[in-house]
Amino acid sequence: MTRIAHIENDMSDKFGIPRQSGLAEEVISTIVFEPHFRNPDALKGLEDYSYIWLIWSFDSDSDTGPGEWSPMVRPPRLGGNTRMGVFATRSPNRPNPIGLSCVRLIDITASDRGPLIYVAGADLRHGTGILDIKPYLPYTDSHPDAKGGFADAHIGDTLEVIFPDELKAGLSEDIIKAAVALLKYDPRPSYHDDPTRVYGMRYASYDFRFTVRDSVLIVTEVKPA
Secondary structure (H helix, E strand, O other), X not given: OOOOEEEEOOOOOOOOOOOOOOOOOXXXXXXXXXXXXXXXXXXXXXXXXXXEEEEEEOOHHHOOOOOOOOOEEOOHHHOOOOOEEHHHOOOOXXXXXXXXXXXXXXXXXXXXXXXXXXXXXXXXXXXXXXXEEEEOOHHHHOOOOOOOHHHHHHOOOOOEXXXXXXXXXXXXXXXXXHHHHHHHOOOOOOOOOOOOOOEEEEEOOEEEEEEEEOOEEEEEEEEEO
C-alpha cells in the first residue's frame, strides 16, 4: 500500500492518545498529503460531508508481522488481565498494522503544501501515515441499535479532572481544553491503581503531571516538555 498523507497534531507520544476516535473532539489535527497526492481534484465534493473515515498504518515500532501476531490480547478497558480474541477488540497488536478512525471534518483549505484537511477527534499520533480517506455515510455507517460487546460496559468510564488555575498560566484555552479532554478518559493502563504515583502526559510541547485517586484526576504540574 502507498501512504497518501500523514497527520499533524500536538499528540507526539503514545501515552495519552484517545483509545477511540471521536472521544476528544477538542484535539484538532491536520491531514497533509504527500507530494504525489496533492491534487485538489481528489477532494472535490468532500466538503459536503460532516465526518470522514481514515484508514491508516500504525507506527513502525507497533507493527507485527504475520508470523508474530497473537490470537488473544488483553484489552486495557478490562484491566489488562482478561483475554479476548484479537478480532473482538481494537488492540493495535494485529496481524496487519492497520487502523480505522472516524473523525469530524472541520475544513479544507489550500496551502503551499497542497490541500489541507482539518479534523477533530482523531486518535492518531503526530506523523502517522494515512493510507486512504473515505466519506462517512450516515444511512449505512450508523447503526444506533448495534451491540458494542464488552465496550458497552465502559462507555461512561471518565475521570473528574481538577486543573488548578495557577497551573493554567501561560497556556492557551485550546491547549487547556484539549489536555482536559485527553486526561478525563484516563490515559493510564487500566490495571494501574496507585494514588501516590505521578504520571506524565505530553501534549503541545508541555508535560502534564497528574495523580489519580478513585475517579478523580488532579493535575499537579505543567512544564515544558
